[in-house]
Amino acid sequence: MMKKTLAILLALILLLSACGSGDGSGQIIRYDIPAGVSNLDPQFAVDATARMIISNTFEGLFRQLPSGEVVPCLAKSYETSPDGLTYTFYLREDAKWSKIKGVWEEDTPVTAHDFVFAIRRLFDATASSPYASDFLCIKNASAVLSGALKATALGVSAPEDYTLQIQLDTPNRLLPELLASTSAMPCNEEFFLSTKARYGMDLKSLLFNGPFYIKSWGETDYITLRQNTNYSSQDPVIAGGVNFYINREGAKSSSSSAQEGDAWADTPTRFLQGKVDASKIDYENLSQITDQGGDYDAFDDTVWVIVFNGEMEYLANEEVRKALTYSVDRSLFSGYVPGNMMTAQVLVPPAVSAMGGNYRQYAGLISPVIYSPEIAKRYLVSAMEDLGISQLPFNDLLVCDENNLPLLAGFVQQNWQRYLSLYTGLTVLPREEVLERVALGEFQAALIPLSASYASPSSVLSYFKTGSVLNQFSYSNEEVDRLLEKTASSDGQTAFEIYKQAEDAVLLDGAAIPLFFETTYYAMAPQVSGVEFSPFLPGVYFKYAKKSD
Structure with missing residues (x-):
């Protein structure tokens, strides 16, 4: 009996030592999120917070570092393969799906078949994923997406349980980056079918294979992640879990959220009061954070641009857009741009890297479009003659109510009035409402932020690719499409040069007017380390996070 007791104690000690080493590992990291999430289906979730949670609870073939x-x-x-058309992936054999009490108790391995099923889900002809356009390089993808071919014709297969093969129609050197995205996470077909179309909608309809599983979601003012005991990796999980507090500034605390640390207060105050361990932080709060010994990461990862609704005939006109573009005098912004922003003439933010190099260092910061009221006037006169109108029916610009943007957009408004006799109003709304109206096509022009989801100029330029889920402006240019397709099979300086040609083509076409680059800040409390912040989606990775005493 004594030997049995000693064996149990020894096993317990080993288990505890694996979960934490007494140096702060195994602790819960507290992090604020701007709102709750309603969908955690990796193949379909588009919300940035949802994708961050997915990246911490699922594991794909690859992961992209900051x-x-x-x-x-x-x-x-x-x-x-030598022709670049066939990729063969050899999978680790120790990965398993999580257990869900009363639903999924088996130690089911993660196999190549789970990736085949997940990728096929992207191209369901009846309900395709918003990310399907990213993977159209896969053999027969377009035909499967249109319904002309069955899903089994897609160029993805599992010759063996732990061997995945992907065949392409055209070479694409970005395939590993794409396979690192949340949309390429594995999906177990048997479990998916058991959820009866509710996959990703609640806890009983999700399996996890990443460092954490979701313990609670949907019933409280916070979402909790805890270590996934079925997770296998060469490097152990350090954090015990994550508490995501849903931040709704000005709302009252419920009794449950109050017990978890006043989840309704504003994030900067909560961070400075020690109620959260890491957080996305506003520029205005940086000095207070450093004064308290906190650390932060900063990324020039966002570009603010004016985009136009191409569904409207006069804004689909290239010369109208060029008139609006050439009349913008950015020198008027001097002295009014906030400290977390800088004036921009080009589209791809400085944080974007590719192939081990920084794209902006290669391509520079100068646009091929110059400020010239005379050129702008000539384009507008020619456009109105072509359209057969005497006055352009352009009278509204949507602007987000943040970062001094309404004032700065007012200078653009004055340029259009002074040089083009366009009396454009400004509709100032919260960012969520501006983006929603753009997504619904309920706008003429809008000043919106664009960010890179992965480390390549393509991730920003794809906003202007025909058919891309990111392209909510109905913009189309065959030359831009051709150039972006060409970059997929190019390397090194050649790829950078083609990216620059594509970026210049978008700018010269007046498809967007870049105004500012914005810096995003993430902060960690003094006792916290190991949280990985990234300029690319999913943004924050908690596997290696820990707190000291």
């Missing part, structure tokens, strides 16, 4: 480097996760190795 530097832009893509590192293997479930793909222990891979090889590419």
